[in-house]
Structure formats: structure tokens, C-alpha cells
Amino acid sequence: MKIFLKIWRQETREAKGEMKNYVLDDVTEDMSFLSMLDLLNEKLIAAGERVVEFDHDCREGICGQCGVMINGQAHGPLPHVTTCQLHMRSFNNGDTIYVEPFRAKSFPVIRDLKIDRSSFDRMIQAGGYISASTGQAPEANSIPISHKTAEAAFDSAACIGCGACVATCKNSSAALFVSAKITHLVLLPQGKIEADERVRKMIAQMNEEGFGHCSNTEACEVECPQQISVLNIARMNWEFNKGGFL
Amino acid sequence: MDAKIPAGPLSEKWSNYKSHARLVNPANRKKMSVIVVGTGLAGASAAASLAEQGYKIKSFCFQDAARRAHSVAAQGGVNACKNYKNDGDSIYRMFYDTIKGGDFRSREANVYRLAECSASLIDQSVAQGVPFAREYGGYLNNRSFGGVQVSRTFYARGQTGQQLLLGAYQALMRQVNTGRVSLHTRHEMLDLIVIDGKAKGILARNLETGEIERHAADAVILATGGYGKIYYLSTLAMGCNASAIWRAHKKGAYMAGVSWIQIHPTCLPQSGEHQSKLTLMSESLRNDGRIWVPLKADDNRNPNDIPENERDYYLERRYPAFGNLAPRDISSRAAKERIDTGHGVGVMKNAVCLDFSKAIKEQGEKVIEEKYGNLFSMYEKITGINAYKQPMLISPAAHFTMGGLWVDYTLMTNIPGLFALGEANFSDHGANRLGANSLLQACVDGYFIAPYTIPDYLAGELKAEKITTDHPAFDEAEKKAKQQLNNFLSVKGKLSADYFHKTLGKLLYDKCGLARNKKGLEEAIEEIRNLQQQFYRELNITGDDKVNTELEKAGRLADYLELAELMCEDALSREESCGAHFREEFQTPEGEAIRNDKDFCYVSAWEWNGADQPHILHKEPLLFESVELTVRSYK
């Protein structure tokens, strides 16, 4: 099929970017979206031009490194699918596709579609862990954890850190990302001990990074490739307030 | 070649080592620095554990975040002999399964230690908050995986690697917060700095600014993962590479077991020419899925239309004791044999069926969904097919490299101060890795071995002169690295880096893949050399020396092209079939492998001898004191 592309090109962090037009004639349905960009890049190379830079690695929806806005939607038209898992069968012959980087003040553009998400790392660094140094662990079965609790903790722990939640939020809030980590850890007996400190530190860091506030539009949950629930945000708020009162 | 295996009976070697390893006084630890390249399970766990002890760590990865290392993609699970199921598991049994699975081409002492440390890993991960699957009573659940008869595989749905990695990543970030670890993401190691025979630093390129940075340290750990991406189509991530270990190899570190590549039997088949990777479907599916092909060759019917008596369940037929759970190399080869004889299914006739209808009938769709729900939905996302209604189509794909840098028992290469951990080393898996053993190995290397062996080395370096980055060895390395990058940018030929990668991958898969023979390997070496010449003549890298994916690819490919030749040399020199290495000349009339213990019971460790010189082969004999070498039969 024939696809018209409008892609964001930007040289450096400081440079002004712009949308550029490209046309591909030989796209097939079974191609993934990123293979389609590979194809475009092959053509740019043949023409001696610089390729479109985009982030990706595993190409199976788990590393969280890929992610672009496709026609204004984070990771494109399908719900709960990363950019790398999107296939061209979701588009039609003759479609025009707008491709832009995830946009947020806390995600500066590095070049073209590549962005800097190190703010996510710094929020984890602030407290998104259980302080269990190597060698301290007791026998694993000494603390039984109910099937239900383990499954619920898993649901929150499944976050891949792609940033689609931030990109899709009108306030550029990182509430879903931060709350998923807080909930994952607080549900487990091992993670309860540091819960108050963790929630305070992570939220302080979130504010420092310049992410916006959550205004409960729930758009993040719709885009999240791992279907992380907004209930995590409620849990985070509860943990935060509890820490303040008790 | 001294593997430095400690004295004493097998079960006491590691305790003996630990009791005698040298220590560094806590006050001195902050004066000692270690570079850790790689933030996968091996790298992150080593960096975190060493930082917890008080050492100064510099950690590097090429992705934009440490959490994205390809360990994240492991689905199936991690082995540990907890014997929670009371099914007869023990350290010895796990050791034996692994040695046998590796077709008696690994070191007894290393493998025993792997089994011995396995239980602690589960403890450690649970303490970090890894949400492993639980039984209704609250205790840890597990399942069985290919190649063994006990249940020792712990899992977190189909995302075990991700969950283990997040545990290690969070431990690492905690140490970043203490200031003991400085983290350098979007950095690629370009060279190893060796001074007076010892590893003393690395050269790394900042992938955003293009700057070439110098980093000095008292020891260097490479935990840079596997190089299966050399085949282009593989289950690895796009950026996985051999560059870090290969450049260390060119500085003197030996490469071992180079051609031992595991080709995984359950991946999604290639569906078109533009495909860039093959997605793995977890092997755990083989617990409930049955593998078959049409009995008749060139059968074009839809799999659901083929009646029971016209299906060939070839694994159950050939290997009744293990059936669909036969080890990976055996399953992959059996699939290839069926596909090559015209029994393949799917559009490109390159797949076999993995059928859940019997399991669904027996256990109900709900149970199957709970076990494999995310895998079924992933399958549907990619192929558009509902596997509850139709068999999955699967085919073999390059997956895991048993080979890597040669290391001794302490995980140190033959260059003092250079250690290799995780998939980057050759150590525990012999000629074939058992499923769910490599997450374990990466973790055990990083959490439990390096924290003893690296201090032991550093204790001997306390008085050594500190190297600074103005040492001439850095100047020289930087000059060379810059020259190479400029070279790539100035060829201005007509062909992209991907063109070369795809060509190399296909060539290797055909001639140095599931099955090899002398003629094919000799041809491959010739073809690789030609491709290499063409690469330096006709490569086209556009763009600048800052953010440039194509420039990164070129560097990786230059190394792959050299490594590919050594893989073929390695496969050629080993005139036997063992594990993943199947030489067609060495098989029984029924097509089973013939191993030759008399002549080949050794590890092939190769020394770089300059670009125009053949590699030098060193042999580390494998001595078996606790097990008897048997034919690895799964019949």
C-alpha cells in the first residue's frame, strides 16, 4: 500500500524542529510500524540523507524503549499496544500518518523522535525500591503472600516505563508511572516498611522533574501498553495522605 | 590455561573458595573503582552488589535506561532447586541435568556452583519485591521446563525476565542514589584499555553527543549479553551486539565455544522480507502444547482441517520419554528436518504447529488462559490469529550464545582484571543451555560470584599505581576509534549497514546454524571474507557523528563480520556433534548426534593473532570426576 508520512525532524535538543513529508509506495500489511520506518530509512540512505532517528530495542513490547505519537495518539491507534507491536494492517492504502515524538516538558527531544526519559530513572532512584542488599534475604517461602496479592502486585509491576502515560496526559503527569511502582511495592509485605518514605520521596522527585498534576482524566490508562489501572493513582494518593496524617 | 578450580570435593569447592578469597578493608573499598559494562541481570546485579560493599562503580549501557537491557524480554522463568514440590530435586540433580543438557562440554565445578547458588537467587528476588507466581496457600509456585523431569522453574507470568531485571535495576538505582554508582546510559563501549597486561579502563562513545570518553578503573566487568543478533533474524533486541567482548578479544581476551548458538524451537516464523526480528513464544508453552506437522508432505490444508490420523507428532514419536519437552537443540533440529522435507506449514512453509486443543479440552480454556494468556494475546497481536481456536505456527530462531569470552572459575578472562559475566561469558551451559538456566546464570554471576571474586582480585591491586586517563594507552585507543568512525562516514558507498547484516545473517543461518558441514563452513568463510571487503568498499553511512543509529550499526557490523569468520572456524575445527553444534558428518543413521569424547572433550579458546593472521586455538581439557560421560539420549 501507499503511505504518506509527516515526520518530526529536529537536529538537536535546542534546534527548532519541523514536520517533513515522505511517501512510501511499497508498504505491506504484515510489516510492523517500525519495519515501515526501517524501509523509509533505507530509502533515505540510498538518497544520501540522514535517517529518521527513533528509539527502539526489543521490538516485542517489553523493553519500553520505543514510543512515538502516531496521528496524535501515543503508540498509535490500537489500545494497549506499543509502537513496535503495531502493524501496518491497522492502516489503509493512501493514509497520511503523522509521526511525532512523545511530548512533555520533562521529556526533551534529543533528535527527531528520540527523547530523554531519564526523569523516570531519577524518580525510581528517589525511592522506587525495597532496600534489600545482596545477602540479606531470608528463605523465600518464610513469608507467604496470597495468590491474589502477588497477582495484584504483578499488575502494577508490569509497567514498562515507556512514558506513553505522560505523553497522552494533557497535564504531562507522571502519576500513573510513579503510582504503579508505589503500589507494586506497598502491596508486598517486604515493601511495606519503607512505604511512607518511598511515597514522599518519589512524589517530591516527580514534582521536581516538572511533571504536571493528575486531574483524573484517565487518558493514561487507555494508552498504557500494560493496562496499568488508574486505581494505582488512587492508591498512591491514599498512601501519600496517610503518610501525612499518621 | 588455568581454570583455577579450587581443590576439594565438588560440593565443597565454592565454600572453599569463599573461605579463602582475599578481602578488602572497608575503608579501602571506596578507593577502588570498577567499571561494569552492561545493566542486564548480570551487570546490574554485580554493580549493585559491589556498590553495597562500598566500591566505586561506573555502570554503562547503550539503551536510554538501565531497565531496558534485553534480560527484560525473558518470558519463561528461572530455575532453582528449592525442591518445593518434593519431587526429588537437589543440587546434584540440577547440576547433572545442566551438565547433561550441555552435552558434557562445560566445567563440572562451574555448573555445580550454579546449582548451589540457585536457591539464594529466589530468596534475593523475593526480598526485592519480585512478584513470582504463588499458589493459593501463599507459597511460591513453579513449573517444569524443557529437558528436565522435575519442577524447578519459578516464573512471574510470562514476564519473568522483566520482573527479575526490575529487581536488579531498582537495587542499582538505589546505589546510584547513594552516589556509589555513576550511571552512563546511551553509551557504547568502543575499546578496552589494557596497561601492563591488566584491564584498566574503557573507551566509550556518548551516543547523544558523539563524544569519545575515557574511563579508568581498577577492574573492568563486561556483562554485555549475547551476540545471537549476528544472525540478524533472532529473538534478540536490535542493539544486542558482540562489540564489547570482541574488542576485548582483540586486546587479548580469548573467545570460547564461539559457534555454540542455541536456536530456539518456539518462535514466530518469518512472514516477509522486511522483518527485523523473530519474536519468541515462551518454551513453557510446550508444557501443554503438542507439536506436529502434516504426515503428508506439501499438505496445503488449514491445520484444523487435517484429521488426527494424518498428523505427525514427531517429537512424541522420536523422543517418547520427553516428548514435546525434549531439549531445545533436539526440538529445533527435529523441526528443521520436518520443514526441510516439505512438511512445513504456513505461508512460507517454514513453520510447525503447536497445538493446544487437547490441553483446552482437558483443563478448560480458563486454566490455559491463566497460564499463557499474555502469550496468546501477543500471538494474536502479531499474527492476527486466535490460538485458542487454531494451532500456533512456530519455527526455530537464533536465540542464545553459549559461547563468549573464556573465563576461569572466578569469571576472570585471561586478561587480569577483566571479568565477563552473564551471557557474555562462556561458562556454565556447555554446548547447549537448558531453558531457564541463563537468567539464573546471569543473576548468580552478578549477585553471588562477582562479589567474592572481584574483591579477591582488587585486594591484590591495592598497592598498584593508579592509572589516569591521560595515559598513552588511552590516546592510542582514542585515535584508533576515531579513525574507524571517520572511516565509516567517509566510505560513501551504496549499501546500508542493514544490507550487510541481513546478508551475513542468512549466510550464517544456512551454513553455521542448526546443522553444519565441512563444505558449507569452508564456503561460508570465503563468503564472509568477500562480504567484509565489500563492507569497507560499499558501505553507506549518512548523517553526522552525533546521534546516528547507522554509525552505531556500522561499528557493530564490523565486529560481527570478524566474529562470524571465527564462528565458522570454530565449527569447522570441532569434528563431532555436541549440543547445539551438529556436524552433519557426525550423526547416526537415525540422525542422532555423535559426540567424540576421545578427541574433543575440551573447550576451544581462541586467541586473536592480528587481522591477517589465523586465530590460535588453545584447548582447556574438561575433566569429569563426578559424572560419567553418557550419550545424551532423550528417547
Ligand SMILES: Cc1cc2nc3c(=O)[nH]c(=O)nc-3n(C[C@H](O)[C@H](O)[C@H](O)COP(=O)(O)OP(=O)(O)OC[C@H]3O[C@@H](n4cnc5c(N)ncnc54)[C@H](O)[C@@H]3O)c2cc1C
Ligand atoms: C526473548 C528471550 C527470552 C528469554 N527467555 C529466557 C527464560 O525464560 N529463562 C532464561 O533463563 N533465560 C531466557 N533468556 C536468556 C536470558 O534472558 C539472557 O541470557 C540473560 O538475560 C542475559 O543477561 P545479561 O545480563 O548477560 O545480558 P543483557 O540483559 O542482554 O544485558 C546486556 C547489557 O549490556 C549492555 N551492552 C551491550 N553491549 C554494549 C556495549 N558495546 N557498550 C555498552 N553497553 C553494552 C546493554 O546495554 C545491556 O545493558 C531469554 C532470552 C531472550 C532473547
Ligand code: FES
Ligand atoms: S522496542 Fe521494546 S517495547 Fe517497543
